[in-house]
Amino acid sequence: xxxxxxxxxxxxxxxxxxxxxxxxxxxxxxxxxxxxxxxxxxxxxxxxxxxxxxxxxxxxxxxxxxxxxxxxxxxxxxxxxxxxxxxxxxxxxxxxxxxxxxxxxxxxxxxxxxxxxxxxxxxxxxxxxxxxxxxxxxxxxxxxxxxxxxxxxxxxxxxxxxxxxxxxxxxxxxxxxxxxxxxxxxxxxxxxxxxxxxxxxxxxxxxxxxxxxxxxxxxxxxxxxxxxxxxxxxxxxxxxxxxxxxxxxxxxxx
Amino acid sequence: xxxxxxxxxxxxxxxxxxxxxxxxxxxxxxxxxxxxxxxxxxxxxxxxxxxxxxxxxxxxxxxxxxxxxxxxxxxxxxxxxxxxxxxxxxxxxxxxxxxxxxxxxxxxxxxxxxxxxxxxxxxxxxxxxxxxxxxxxxxxxxxxxxxxxxxxxxxxxxxxxxxxxxxxxxxxxxxxxxxxxxxxxxxxxxxxxxxxxxxxxxxxxxxxxxxxxxxxxxxxxxxxxxxxxxxxxxxxxxxxxxxxxxxxxxxxxxxxxxxxxxxxxxxxxxxxxxxxxxxxxxxxxxxxxxxxxxxxxxxxxxxxxxxxxxxxxxxxxxxxxxxxxxxxxxxxxxxxxxxxxxxxxxxxxxxxxxxxxxxxxxxxxxxxxxxxxxxxxx
Numbered sequence: 001x002x003x004x005x006x007x008x009x010x011x012x013x014x015x016x017x018x019x020x021x022x023x024x025x026x027x028x029x030x031x032x033x034x035x036x037x038x039x040x041x042x043x044x045x046x047x048x049x050x051x052x053x054x055x056x057x058x059x060x061x062x063x064x065x066x067x068x069x070x071x072x073x074x075x076x077x078x079x080x081x082x083x084x085x086x087x088x089x090x091x092x093x094x095x096x097x098x099x100x101x102x103x104x105x106x107x108x109x110x111x112x113x114x115x116x117x118x119x120x121x122x123x124x125x126x127x128x129x130x131x132x133x134x135x136x137x138x139x140x141x142x143x144x145x146x147x148x149x150x151x152x153x154x155x156x157x158x159x160x161x162x163x164x165x166x167x168x169x170x171x172x173x174x175x176x177x178x179x180x181x182x183x184x185x186x187x188x189x190x191x192x193x194x195x196x197x198x199x200x201x202x203x204x205x206x207x208x209x210x211x212x213x214x215x216x217x218x219x220x221x222x223x224x225x226x227x228x229x230x231x232x233x234x235x236x237x238x239x240x241x242x243x244x245x246x247x248x249x250x251x252x253x254x
Numbered sequence: 255x256x257x258x259x260x261x262x263x264x265x266x267x268x269x270x271x272x273x274x275x276x277x278x279x280x281x282x283x284x285x286x287x288x289x290x291x292x293x294x295x296x297x298x299x300x301x302x303x304x305x306x307x308x309x310x311x312x313x314x315x316x317x318x319x320x321x322x323x324x325x326x327x328x329x330x331x332x333x334x335x336x337x338x339x340x341x342x343x344x345x346x347x348x349x350x351x352x353x354x355x356x357x358x359x360x361x362x363x364x365x366x367x368x369x370x371x372x373x374x375x376x377x378x379x380x381x382x383x384x385x386x387x388x389x390x391x392x393x394x395x396x397x398x399x400x401x402x403x404x405x406x407x408x409x410x411x412x413x414x415x416x417x418x419x420x421x422x423x424x425x426x427x428x429x430x431x432x433x434x435x436x437x438x439x440x441x442x443x444x445x446x447x448x449x450x451x452x453x454x455x456x457x458x459x460x461x462x463x464x465x466x467x468x469x470x471x472x473x474x475x476x477x478x479x480x481x482x483x484x485x486x487x488x489x490x491x492x493x494x495x496x497x498x499x500x501x502x503x504x505x506x507x508x509x510x511x512x513x514x515x516x517x518x519x520x521x522x523x524x525x526x527x528x529x530x531x532x533x534x535x536x537x538x539x540x541x542x543x544x545x546x547x548x549x550x551x552x553x554x555x556x557x558x559x560x561x562x563x564x565x566x567x568x569x570x571x572x573x574x575x576x577x578x579x580x581x582x583x584x585x586x587x588x589x590x591x592x593x594x595x596x597x598x599x600x601x602x603x604x605x606x607x608x609x610x611x612x613x614x615x616x617x618x619x620x621x622x623x624x625x626x627x628x629x630x631x632x
Binding site for chain 2: 101112116117119126130133135136138139143144145161163164184187188194195
């Protein structure tokens with residue numbers, strides 16, 4: 001059972017305008033995300049990448065436009081249904097956002113005990129598996145404050161995987177990781193895509209990672225407050241006719 | 255070979271030296287993770303198998319399957335038999351490999367030995383002692399920092415002091431007024447019930463004035479400020495510790511006591527006496543309202559008696575207490591904030607400790623002062 005990007009459409013961003021009050025962050029963002037693809041949101045610092053992610057996971061309401069998952073608008077449904085849709089998402093926040101009063105196992109167990117009928121033994125087994133994926137076997141009983149920043153990041157990913165989500169969101173997954181861990185994370189991302197058919201939406205400006213894992217991407221531009229390109233990042237690097245996009249993807253070397 | 259029975263997620267068969275585990279139907283977390291106890295029994299058999307082999311008759315699967323496989327792999331390793339993963343679905347095999355890429359960290363296992371009660375008592379005494387020591391050290395640093403301030407060498411920003419004064423003084427006027435007005439009313443009521451019986455209703459004014467100015471004004475205000483401002487100090491400095499802002503100050507060679515603690519303690523030492531005077535006036539007003547409306551006393555007479563009954567020493571004592579309590583509350587808030595651990599729950603603990611220590615020290619200090627003033631005859 002191997003999944004590559006399929007033709008089935010998983011999510012659509014439709015004419016999205018993001019704003020804080022009267023301050024517009026980004027206008028008319030639109031994109032189509034297919035099932036089991038790695039979709040990258042890229043752009044310079046402060047261009048609204050994380051803001052777009054927060055719109056996609058239902059934390060912020062769009063000023064205009066809509067976001068649809070499998071044809072269903074996340075903002076067009078009532079609170080209960082939105083909560084149900086969000087349950088299919090896993091999110092790795094930029095600062096890992098582990099609950100500091102709980103051990104790593106308890107962090108992963110919380111969503112499992114809330115949303116499944118599994119016994120504590122089964123939940124423990126699942127938590128152990130998720131921690132093993134991210135290379136944290138043996139640290140089950142640790143509190144987030146007792147492990148390093150990079151380990152917290154990986155534990156955050158293990159928690160995002162808790163409910164075997166359909167769609168995984170990553171906010172700058174490789175920031176704060178050493179190069180080896182960052183590449184391992186890329187491998188894990190691809191493995192999840194291939195083995196479980198997970199759709200991945202990744203905010204990143206780590207070029208190596210973008211070219212390794214990206215199937216599709218959008219490029220957000222701070223100056224014009226619009227998206228400037230969409231497509232496979234490798235193709236954009238080689239063939240884009242937009243200087244700003246090529247400049248970004250070649251670290252300004254070309 | 256047994257025919258697959260759909261109700262069972264897996265079947266275990268012995269064929270020669272192999273234990274063949276047939277995985278069938280759907281494995282989804284919604285339906286639970288099958289138990290490996292049966293496999294464990296089979297492995298512990300007298301004629302234990304040498305190999306664990308799988309047969310794939312799976313429908314849909316997710317982490318439930320992988321959890322089961324990982325448990326099986328652990329069992330196989332425990333019994334020293336071979337774990338043959340060749341027939342597993344590709345994805346599952348790759349994920350299993352991934353889960354095993356980093357070997358479990360053996361040293362990471364936590365040793366939580368249960369210690370006897372003698373050990374526990376000893377440990378708590380030791381930690382109490384080192385806590386006291388740390389507090390004395392902190393107090394010393396604060397006093398040194400005050401000394402630097404006197405000589406104009408403290409690294410503090412006056413704009414910061416102004417801002418903290420604004421937040422801890424004027425912004426607290428509302429709540430200080432409300433509470434002290436009510437306390438004044440309560441004192442008047444309680445006093446009136448007794449004094450009316452002797453036809454001495456007018457002495458309510460003496461009672462309220464003396465109690466407020468000597469004790470209640472300063473104490474009530476200090477308790478409010480401890481819950482309001484002391485807690486805010488602890489939470490703010492605690493969060494700064496979590497965000498490494500305190501570390502950042504240290505690397506620039508800026509004393510965290512000068513820069514963070516001094517302005518806060520100073521602000522409270524300056525503001526608390528003023529708030530106390532304000533509280534005194536409001537509480538006497540509250541007492542007057544009860545006396546005039548409920549007891550029918552003459553307002554002018556009431557005010558006159560109040561003023562007559564307050565001695566200068568009593569008034570100054572109250573104001574001095576205000577300043578002292580301010581120092582105690584500010585020091586407790588800053589101390590627990592700076593000492594805070596580096597996560598959210600530690601900040602919560604720091605705030606709790608700050609308020610508890612603040613209020614306790616207020617009451618203890620007030621008790622000591624009561625004895626002292628009694629001896630000195632103030």
